Amino acid sequence: MPEDKKKKKIKGDEVALIAKIDIDQASMPLEEIEGEMPVLPLRNMIIFPEIVMPVAIGRRSTLELVKSAYKRKVPVILATQKDAMVEEPDLNDLYPLGVVGRIVRILELPGGTTNALIHTCGPKVKLDSITSSDPYLVGTATPVEENNVTPRSNEFKAIMSTCFDVMKKLHDSMEELGNDFLMALRDMEGDAVRINFICSNFPLEITSKYELLKHDSIKDRAIHLIGYLNEQLEIARLKQNIQMRTREELDKQQREYFLQQQLKNIQDELGNGAESEIDNLRAQGKKKQWSKEVAEIFEKELTKLERINPQSPDYNVQYSYLQNLLALPWNVYTPQSFNIKSAEKTLNHDHYGLEKVKERILEHLAVLKLKGDMKSPILCLYGPPGVGKTSLGRSIASALKRKYVRMSLGGVHDEAEIRGHRKTYIGAMPGRIIKSLIKAGSSNPVIILDEIDKLGASHQGDPSSAMLEVLDPEQNATFHDNYIDIDYDLSNVMFIATANNLGSIPAPLLDRMELIEVSGYITEEKIEIAKRHLIPKAMEANGLTKDNIKLSKGAIEFIIENYTRESGVRELEKKINKVMRRTAYNIALGKDIATGELKAEDIPSCLGPVEYSRDKYQGNEYAGVVTGLAWTAVGGEILFVETSLSRGKGSRLTLTGNLGDVMKESAMLALEYLKAHNDLLNIPDEVFENWNIHIHVPEGAIPKDGPSAGITMVTSLASALTRRKVKNRLAMTGEITLRGKVLPVGGIKEKILAAKRAGIEEIVLCKENKKDIDNIPEIYLKGLTFHYVSDIREVLDIALTDEVVTNAPKLTIPETKKETDNN
Incomplete structure (x- = not known):
């Protein structure tokens, strides 16, 4: 039997059963109400006295109460809950007034539900207390006297007649009231019973029903009931008026719909066959998790597509737009991993070093958790090429268990590439941001904005300006693509931009990003990267195994020092691949290949002659030659500053070595300081007037700039002018001021490692650079002694020895000058 027919039959059985019960039977004696009785809490219903009514049983405790009361034939107190959501009500959760009744029958309904048929044969009571709640509520109540005697006056007859007339009008206009309601009302005897039956069964608010229950006189209850019924009748009339107006609008829409259907049928007869495509789009749209506003726009655009002839060019434009709208991952998110230890393990496995970047990602993950x-x-990860900025984005996506999309911005000069084109244009398409989301299939991917510093402006707009909205956490929640023309939430997307040069990024765009420097790798880090990542990757790419070739640590370091000059490891990877290809070539020729490790001396046979040579410390045999430390884009380097003197008038200063403006200024500062403080080194004033000074920095083809050679130039000048030797195996770096102060400089880590590779043992630094030394692992500082200074005098005291160089020119002053001075 169908489910709806079963329900109909059960409802008819209930009405028949209610009709058989003698409603006019005598009331329950008051002595039966004394003492404790079970309390049956009702939800969203109030039962009035002398009524038979079915009650749905939902709670397990209530079911146990009903079965117990039915079996023991004891009365129960029927009290209504103030809040239907409360599962375990107490005295404060129940309305004070209720009624007493008996369980007439328990009905087991299909689906596992249970109904109890209750006859409120007892009086109205006031609930005094709840004495127990296990296994169900038990309490005490006091009977409330109620005047149920029906008046025989004409006034009361008029009241009852009015009540039934209003009920009949409501029955005609309210579908909730079935025919069973009027039939049951007609068969009842007694005006009081009829009034209570209407109060119990008519769909009024619980508060309104409770106000009716509080009336002790049946006449007062009937008068107030008429007021509520008239209010409902007025609401029903308003509903009918609204429905009439709506029906007229629907009739118009239906007419248009029928015409559209006829048009589609005609098109189908002509062989268009577009209906299936539209139905397919509509079915896909129902599965999307988009908002109500987007659903309305989609339906509007789909309706527009239905009206377009499939042979028209506009049909494909509209169809493509709807396909892109469906392809977007509206409210689809990839579940994220909040396991910080696992994320840290993934980042460390994929990349060696880069501690600051890893810490920032783990901090974000911790806050998100x-x-x-x-x-x-x-x-924004910025740094020199080849340090792993782009590949780090893939590792971040893997650590967060998010989808990964790389978006290359190098050479993009059209704003429409970011924001998309208007869909009305021929060949219009969404921007790269929307395309990336479609590709990812998720609203929270990791998107790498590669080479963001390479964005270029043109007459087609400035794409970097379009990126301002994308990369602003306060604005990208409502990102607007010109093609989609609907706001899309990008606030859950993790954007990671990469750049080589921050100077070419506009300031407003730079301000929206959190900058993280990815500095170049030192030699020790490159060796580890080669061993962990580059060599296994190259072996797999060239079909080799560990049995075919092994590279010793010395061989790797030899390649790094003599065949590469870079901050990253891109060139190193090429050289390692070249070694692997040479080995594969020899194996393919059937040559006998030694299976032992390749040593440093074996590398030239694979890579040819040494391509680069690093400067080594050259000793302190010459006055005026001082070792400085410099930072370059490919790492740290040692730098020699040479000063020579020649006789001449006018104290001419010559600077050579392809020096930048800042470095030239440092040389002039150094000379001016020594002129002003010549008494510190016992240099006669006449020396500066009779000797020309030449400062040279070797490797003149390489541009050099920056203030960090300031103290090196002071020391070089002082050594040349005094002929005193510079301390052996000493290097220095620091900026100077005209007052003789030493200022801090950058790139300390790279400079320290360059000094260590060159055989330097002592280094002079500014005191403020001590914090940089503290951040360098101890293993890299082993064998180095640091001198922290704040004034040039301290630098000269440390650097210059008392030993005079014999091969330096002796600074003599012309006799004529001396005689003039004596005179």
Whole structure:
């Protein structure tokens, strides 16, 4: 039997059963109400006295109460809950007034539900207390006297007649009231019973029903009931008026719909066959998790597509737009991993070093784990080429268990590449951001904005300006693509931009990103990267195994020092691949290949002659030659500053070595300081007037600039002018001021390692650079002694020895000058 027919039959059985019960039977004696009785809490219903009514049983405790009361034939107190959502009500959760009744029958309905047929044969009571709640509520109540005697006056007859007339009008206009309601009302005897039956069964608010229950006189209850019924009748009339107006609008829409259907049928007869495509789009749209506003726009655009002839060019434009709209991952998110230890393990496995970047990602993951929801950060990794900025983005996506998309911005000069074109244009398409989301299939991917510093402006707009909205956490929640023309939430996307040069990025765009420097790798780090990543990758790419070739640590270091000059490891990877290809070539020729490790001396046979040579410390045999430390884009280097003197008038200063403006200024500062403080080194004033000074920095083809050679130039000049030797195996770096102060400089880590490779044992630094030394692992500082200074005098005291160089020119002053001075 169908489910709806079963329900109909059960409802008819209930009405028949209610009709058989003698409603006019005598009331329950008051002595039966004394003492404790079970309390049956009702939800969203109030039962009035002398009524038979079915009650749905939902709670397990209530079911146990009903079965117990039915079996023991004891009365129960029927009290209504103030809040239907409370599962375990107490005295404060129940309305004070209720009624007493008996369980007439328990009905087991299909689907496992249970109904209890209750006859309220007892009086109205006031609930005094709840004495027990296990296994169900038990309490005490006091009977409330109620005047149920029906008046025989004409006034009361008029009241009852009015009540039934209003009920009949409501029955005609309210579908909730079935025919069973009027039939049951007609068969009842007694005006009081009829009034209570209407109060119990008519769909009024619980508060209104409770107000009716509080009336002790049946006449007062009937008068107030008429007021509520008239109010409902007025609401029903308003509903009918609204429905009439709506029906007229629907008739118009239906007419248009029928015409459209006829048009589609005609098109189908003509062989268009577009209906299936539209139905397919509509079916896909119902499965999307988009908002109500987007659903309305989609339906509007789909309706527009239905009206377009499939042979028209506009049909394909509209169809493509709807396909892109469906392809977007509306409210589809990839579940994230909040296992910080696992994420840290993934980052360490994929990349060696880069501690600052890893810490920032783990911090973001920790906050996300605690808060549960936050705006994704906009990170910008900047540094020299080949240090792993782009590949780091893939590792971040893997650590967060998010989808990964790389978006190359190098050479993009059209704003429409970011924001998309208007869909009305021929060949219009969404921007790269929307395309990346479609490709990822998720609204929270990791998107790498590669080479963001290479964006270029043209007459087609400035794409870097379009990126301002994308990379602003306060604005990208409503990112507007010109093609989609609907706001899309990008706040859950984790954007990671990469750049080589921050100077070419506009300031407003730079301000929206959190900058993280990815500095170049030192030799020790490159060796580890080669062993862990580059060599296994190259072996697999060239079909080799560990049995075919092994590279010793010395061989790797030899390649790094003599065949590469870079901050990253891209060139190193090429050289390692070249070694692997040479080995594969020899194996393919059937040559006998030694299976032992390749040593440093074996590398030239694979890579040819040494391509680069690093400067080594050259000793302190000459006055005026001082070792400085410099930072370059390919790492740290040692730098020699040479000063020579020649006789001449006018104290001419010559600077050579392809020096930048800042470095030239440092040389002039150094000379001016020594002129002003010549008494510190016992240099006669006449020396500066009769000797020309030439400062040279070797490797003149390489441009050099920056203030960090300031103290090196002072020391070089002082050594040349005094002929005193510079301390053996000493290097220095620091900026100077005209007052003789030493200022801090950058690139300390790279400079320290360059000094160590060159055989330097002592280094002079500014005191403020001590914090940089503290951040360098101890293993890299082994064998080095640091001198922290704040004034040039301290530098000269440390650097210059008392030993005079014999092969330096002796600074003599012309006799004529001396005689003039004596005179």
